[in-house]
Amino acid sequence: MSKEDFYENIRNSTKLNHFANLVNLAAIDGDIKPIEEKLLKRFSKKFDVSKEDYERILENPASFPVHAINSKHQRLEFLFDLLRIIYVDNVMDEAEEFLISKYAVGLGYSDEQAEAILEKSKKLFSNNFSFDLYLHFIESQDY
Template sequence: MNVTDIIDLVKLGKASAKSHMRNLIEIAAADGNLGTEEQRLLEYAALRNNISRDELKTIQANTAKVKFEVPRGDREKFNQLYDLVHMMSVDKNVHIEELRLCEIFAIRFGYRKEVVREMIELIRQNIEKWIGPKETMDAVVKSMKVYE
């Protein structure tokens, strides 16, 4: 792997992280109210994805400029879906539009439409029990056929 390949991978990773932030912002705003808990979760997710506060503000100001990217790899897809479900439920009030968006993202990530609702509910229940994404992914994979 040469230097150009490494730079391309970093750029792709940054694009995927920005796409993830855009998706989280869409979920957070779906109920018409970006609450304190949702903003904190956005900031935490940005930090975990090496997105600065200024970059987050820029993404929030104009989500349309950020291209949707399908996460690469099963673990990354699941981690992003886990974050989306967490955003949906962080304010303890699951709005139907937030749920619909989570379902759309899950399907776009390649999960089977037939199991998406059940999968999201299992993720939501595990988040309430403070069970992390790795353990939740293991439980989901064991209990249902998630990929097409």
Template sequence: MPIYELYSWGKHNQEIGHFASIVKIALVDNTISEGEQKLLDRAARKLNIKDEEYQKILKNPENFPVNPPVGYDESIERLYFLTKMIFADGNVDKDEVALMRKITTALSFPLDNVEKVCDEAIHLVMNDNDLEDFTAAIKKVNAV
């Protein structure tokens, strides 16, 4: 298998893991709201998730591990979309926030800073910040 195929296969597995994380947050309350469905559809398109993969992930997202991205900016982008999913149904559930903290740890954010990063992420999405502002603010909060 050529190197570029290995890279694209690995990248796609990361995208599948990320999508599964978004689905896990959507399913915390065992239902997917209209807002969550729209965000899932948009995320699936952006992450190149095929229909068959989409259905498998929806059926059992626990079968797909989080594969952290290599780059820091990619980790922040994933955090952004995870946080947006928490707000997609209009309710912020404490179980969603707890799961978000676990996923944030899996995205390679420092364990001693995860709570602060998640709190800032929630604040930023609540105030409708775009990805660019979100990224700058998270980098500031996560600076050691």
């Protein structure tokens, strides 16, 4: 499956907001560390973020706040979008896993819930599937 197929349902603004949220999470403990910036550069390519937008977001990540989402369905949909982007190359490395775990916690999941969702998601993302299947799989077991 081509990269374009993965992205067809993800609007550019959504990708930009996801990327900005990741920058926010990386900056939450102060300055963005060189290892975090290296990972963010990789994500900017996966998210098709322009150099101008990348610089603008890094310059002021707080201008793109992470909004709390009360809807369980919408939180899972945000994670699903992000996971699809991460798995465009069929791999999630440790740094990406760490950052998406922080993202899940930022969306309102506990550390334990984020870990459980991430483990299930890693099992699923070895194949291509719909959000409805993802939602059913995640909700079919307690986390």
